[in-house]
Amino acid sequence: MEIPVFTVDAFTNQSFKGNPAAVCLLPNTLRDELYQKIAMEMNLSETAFIVKLNSLDDFTSGSRFGLRWFTPTNEVPLCGHATLASAAVLFYNKKNLNAALVFETLSGELCVRIHGDSIVMDFPLHKPVAQDPSELKDIVKATVGGLSVQDLCYSAATKKLLIRLSDSCNRSALTSLQPNATDLLRSDSRGSIKGVIVTVKGAPTVQPSYDFFSRYFAPWNGIPEDPVTGSAHSVLAGYWSEKLGKERMLAFQCSDRGGELELALRSDGRVDISGHAVIIMQGTLTL
Known part of the structure; x- marks a missing residue:
């Protein structure tokens, strides 16, 4: 069996930035x-x-496909950057003729479309719920050390914990974090966390004017740090929209590779997550 395979850098318009994903056409x-x-x-x-x-479909004329996502250790129910990468392969490489595509996934139907030079993904919105810090002090300490924490929230649907640093912390405090994957795994006594989001409010006077910054750590899925994470922004969008009183936001995930995401809350309780993608490699996987 020969399977076409691509490597795509998602949430960026530059090669070797954003978050790389592999895409296989089956x-x-x-x-x-x-x-x-x-x-x-x-x-x-x-x-x-x-x-x-x-x-009877092919990847150029078809408008509906199945889509699954796997980390090196397990299958996940939702992944933003690999969905963006998949859409990029169909729109940019296969020259798909449809204005919009639908992926059938473990998170239901996900619609993607081209808007200008971006790809827009219609994603579920996961608003996190406030948590008691005393019950999660070990994992908070393992993630952010002694930095001051303003909010602590949890999304049961995605199993993601959101830690908001106090406004006295800036972007440099976020980028300086170096949580140890082993310490994170040991600190989760509840067994209900699959990823930790750390976020801080943006600086509106600095250009580009990002509404918030974030980083994402998921050693539970074999990913010590994910460079740019669409599923995390389905949680972040719900949190920061309420805190900032905004329905449209520009976000930056400040890993070493870095990536930019545009967020727009919808009237149907979902969120549009938009970004760019660059196909950097294609080949054939022979089995």
Whole structure:
């Protein structure tokens, strides 16, 4: 079997920035263990598998596909950057003829479309709920050390913990964090956390004017730090929209690679997450 495979840098318009994802185009479904083996071989934070749902479709004319995401260690229910990467392969490489595409996923139907030079993803919005800091002090300390924390929230749907640093902390405080993956794994006594988001309010007087900054750590999924994370922004969008009183926001995830996301809350309780993507490699996976 020969499988077309691509490497795509998502949430950036520059090669070697943003978050790299592998994208595989499949005519038929595979055995689950094979998905995982391929993801382990690709060794990126996510490998996406686009599957034709109708044998008569092709990747240029079809408008509806199956989509699954695997980290090197497990399957995940939602991934933003690999969805963006998948759409980029279909729109940019396969020259898909449709104005919008629908992916059938573990998180339901996800619609993607082209808007200008960006790809827009219609994602679920996950508003996090405030938590008692005393119950999570170990994981907070393992993540941010002695930095002052303003809010602590949790999204049960995504199993993500959100830590907002106090406004006295700036972007440099966020970028200086160096949580140890082993310490994070040991600190989660509840067993209900699969990722930690750390965020800080943006500086409106500094250009570009980002509304907030973030970083994301997910050693529970075999990812010590994810460079740019769409699913985390489905949580961040709900949190910061309420705090800032805004429905449209510009965000920056300040990992070493870095990436920019545009967020727009919708009237139907979902969120549009927009970004750029660059296809940097294509080849064939032979099994």
